[in-house]
Amino acid sequence: MKKYWTYFITTLKLNTAYKADFLLSLFIDTIFFFISFALWKVIYKEGSIDMISSYSLRDTITYFFVTSILFRLEVSGSIYLGWQIWSGYFTNDLIKPWSITVISILDTIGEKFFVFSLYIPVSVVIYISAHDYISLPQLPNFLMFVITVMLAFFMLIAFNLIFHAMTFRFGDQDANIELFNYTALFLAGSFFPLAFLPGNLGVIFRLLPFKNIFFVPIEIFLGKMNPDQIYRSWFEIIVWTIIFYCIYRIVYKKGIRLYTGTGR
Amino acid sequence: MIKTIKKFFRINNILFKNAYIRDSKIPGFVFTSVINQLLDISISLIFFDIIFANTKTLAGWNFYQVLFLYSFTKFIASFHSAWTKKGINSVAREYIRLGDYDFYATKPFDSMTLTSISKPRLYSFIALIFEIGLMIYSAVRSGINIGFINIFWFIFLLIFSLILFYFLSIITIIPAFWVTKLTAITDFMNRMIQFAKYPSRVFPIFLRISLSTIFPIIVVAYFPVETLFYPPKVGYIVYMVLVTFFFGWIARFLWRLGEKNYSSASS
Numbered sequence: 436m437k438k439y440w441t442y443f444i445t446t447l448k449l450n451t452a453y454k455a456d457f458l459l460s461l462f463i464d465t466i467f468f469f470i471s472f473a474l475w476k477v478i479y480k481e482g483s484i485d486m487i488s489s490y491s492l493r494d495t496i497t498y499f500f501v502t503s504i505l506f507r508l509e510v511s512g513s514i515y516l517g518w519q520i521w522s523g524y525f526t527n528d529l530i531k532p533w534s535i536t537v538i539s540i541l542d543t544i545g546e547k548f549f550v551f552s553l554y555i556p557v558s559v560v561i562y563i564s565a566h567d568y569i570s571l572p573q574l575p576n577f578l579m580f581v582i583t584v585m586l587a588f589f590m591l592i593a594f595n596l597i598f599h600a601m602t603f604r605f606g607d608q609d610a611n612i613e614l615f616n617y618t619a620l621f622l623a624g625s626f627f628p629l630a631f632l633p634g635n636l637g638v639i640f641r642l643l644p645f646k647n648i649f650f651v652p653i654e655i656f657l658g659k660m661n662p663d664q665i666y667r668s669w670f671e672i673i674v675w676t677i678i679f680y681c682i683y684r685i686v687y688k689k690g691i692r693l694y695t696g697t698g699r
Numbered sequence: 700m701i702k703t704i705k706k707f708f709r710i711n712n713i714l715f716k717n718a719y720i721r722d723s724k725i726p727g728f729v730f731t732s733v734i735n736q737l738l739d740i741s742i743s744l745i746f747f748d749i750i751f752a753n754t755k756t757l758a759g760w761n762f763y764q765v766l767f768l769y770s771f772t773k774f775i776a777s778f779h780s781a782w783t784k785k786g787i788n789s790v791a792r793e794y795i796r797l798g799d800y801d802f803y804a805t806k807p808f809d810s811m812t813l814t815s816i817s818k819p820r821l822y823s824f825i826a827l828i829f830e831i832g833l834m835i836y837s838a839v840r841s842g843i844n845i846g847f848i849n850i851f852w853f854i855f856l857l858i859f860s861l862i863l864f865y866f867l868s869i870i871t872i873i874p875a876f877w878v879t880k881l882t883a884i885t886d887f888m889n890r891m892i893q894f895a896k897y898p899s900r901v902f903p904i905f906l907r908i909s910l911s912t913i914f915p916i917i918v919v920a921y922f923p924v925e926t927l928f929y930p931p932k933v934g935y936i937v938y939m940v941l942v943t944f945f946f947g948w949i950a951r952f953l954w955r956l957g958e959k960n961y962s963s964a965s966s
Contacts, residue, residue: 460883466890473902474750482754610731617735621742631749 442538446545457550461557464503468561471499472568488630494657496568498628500561501653506625507554508588510595511616513546514539517599517608526696536596536687543592572656579665583652586672591648593679594619600683603690624650644675710808711816718819729822736777736826740833743769758900763841764928765898770833772895772920775864777830779888781823783815787868788885790814791875798963811869811954843928852931856923859943864919866946867891869954876957895920915942 450457478484479492487495516539519525528535562569572580598612620626622645629640629650640646651668654660660668722729747769751762760768794800794814803814838845868888875881891914899907899921910917922935 455878456881456883459881460886463883463887463890466893469906470893470897473906474897477758477901478750478754481756481758484753487753605727607725607728610728610735614731614735614738618738621738626742626746627749632745633749633752636745 438533439537439541442533443541443545446542447549450546450549457553461554464506464554465557465561467506468499468503471502472496472565475499476568488628489659490628490630493568493570495628496565497570497657498653500558500565500569501656502625502649503561504551504554504558505584505649505652507551508547508584508591509616509620509625510543510547510588510591511612513543514592514595514599515542516596517602517612520599520602520694521607523697525694529694529696536683539596539599540592547588570657572658576655576658579662580652580656583647583655583665583668583672586669586676587647587652590644590672590676590679591619593676593683596683597679597686600687600690603687603693619645619648622646623648624653628653644671647672647675706808707812710813714816714819715821718821722820722822732822733825736823737829740770740773740829758898760898761841763837764843764924766837767834767841767927768898768920768924769896770830770837771924772892774827774830774834775860775895775919776889776892777823777826778861779864779868780820781827782819783865783868785818785820786815787872789818791872791881791885795875795961800961801963804958804961810958811951815865815869838927841928845927849927849931852936853923853927856926856936856939859939860919860923863915863939863943863946864888864892866943866950867914867916867919869950870946873950873953873957876960891916892919915946918942 475492475495479487479495485491490498516525516535519528525535528538595612595616598608598615601611602608622640622643624640624646625648629637629646632640647668651660655665655668744766747762747766750757751765755761757765790800794803800810800814803810803817806813871887872881872884874884894902894906894910894916899911899917902910902917907917918939922939926932926935
């Protein structure tokens with residue numbers, strides 16, 4: 436356990452190495468919120484709308500505010516297993532007395548923890564600049580929101596690991612990882628609330644597990660889900676995480692037999 | 700001058716040939732990238748559908764005008780992505796940090812141009828076909844009478860838009876000459892171009908002014924598209940030309956300043 440703790444702390448320190456790069460990325464990340472803020476204000480105003488599918492303007496802006504925070508936990512750029520396999524650096528970890536899966540997850544947690552922590556002051560600035568349009572949740576809702584986000588975070592890691600493990604058999608998976616994550620984030624409701632989708636399209640989106648990454652946590656944040664629905668969502672996320680993880684283990688075990696350690 | 704242009708096209712031709720050989724070895728990657736572009740367009744269509752299910756106009760523009768603006772912005776971004784984006788990003792990500800910039804700085808050709816065109820991605824040109832198709836479709840469906848004079852000035856401004864976008868992209872990565880690692884900056888233009896996808900009147904006045912003067916990303920798409928749909932404004936055309944030359948000068952000046960700070964692999 437101690438070796439993993441040391442590994443985790445090292446990952447955290449590694450993230451602080453390039454401060455200018457990091458601070459700049461924080462600033463860049465706020466752009467999406469301010470565009471959405473301006474855009475949806477105009478849509479509600481020009482359309483003379485009070486509500487879009489149970490979302491008031493305040494709910495919608497809050498949705499994008501929380502979205503901007505949840506994007507910090509999006510893991511696709513923070514898992515390096517595929518690159519390590521493809522480049523041959525994987526051998527360095529393979530010969531060490533630790534689990535490849537555990538250190539891959541620790542790498543991701545370390546990076547995301549750091550990014551998320553430093554985004555807190557940025558989100559405070561965003562909140563101050565748009566506080567008239569942002570609702571804050573009640574404490575129980577906030578706690579359930581945090582639990583949901585953490586569960587969804589592990590589900591997203593398990594989902595991503597599958598594509599990284601496919602590198603053993605199919606070579607560089609960067610383009611596929613980007614494609615599947617982009618699709619998953621769209622299906623998750625990261626671009627707009629899934630409640631805005633009309634008819635059958637909305638039903639299809641809600642059947643998929645990806646809604647738990649953005650839409651469900653934000654619905655909890657906004658107090659739009661009752662405890663029964665929330666517990667059902669937690670159960671669903673855990674089941675999907677187990678399914679994704681099992682698929683990853685199968686792909687990994689079959690794939691590692693093909694690994695030659697030579698890289699590309 | 701003509702000699703330099705000829706030289707540019709000769710070098711570019713070689714780099715395009717190399718890129719073609721490289722891309723033809725990774726058909727899977729090329730296919731996935733094209734699918735990614737199509738997916739992006741599909742997602743945006745759904746997004747605009749949702750917007751216009753709730754309002755008839757967006758800042759005075761109808762669905763097809765906004766769709767045209769979106770596809771035009773995508774066109775600018777894809778053109779840049781196909782020809783210069785990877786080269787420019789490589790300057791910020793690796794050339795300076797690893798000392799690879801030596802290779803470009805020591806060649807008898809302008810280093811800013813040479814690094815920019817060093818890594819073309821020809822498959823990104825495929826995306827232009829979809830974007831041009833979407834532009835033609837939305838222009839026809841917009842219900843606005845577009846005259847020859849509009850098309851002429853639109854194409855004129857389109858050329859300047861491409862050049863201005865290139866200069867803005869260059870300016871954003873120049874800090875990499877002073878900072879050890881600056882990969883985040885390569886994402887800056889991706890985010891900033893989001894401002895250009897919507898009619899400028901969506902944004903508050905101070906933002907509109909800032910994004911038309913200090914960092915004129917709105918000018919890149921909004922001016923040509925408005926010129927296509929509405930009577931051309933001389934002010935827009937003159938401003939576009941002036942701002943392109945001004946930012947071209949700024950880009951070159953800052954690049955030279957940055958180059959002086961470059962000290963090979965140790966920088």
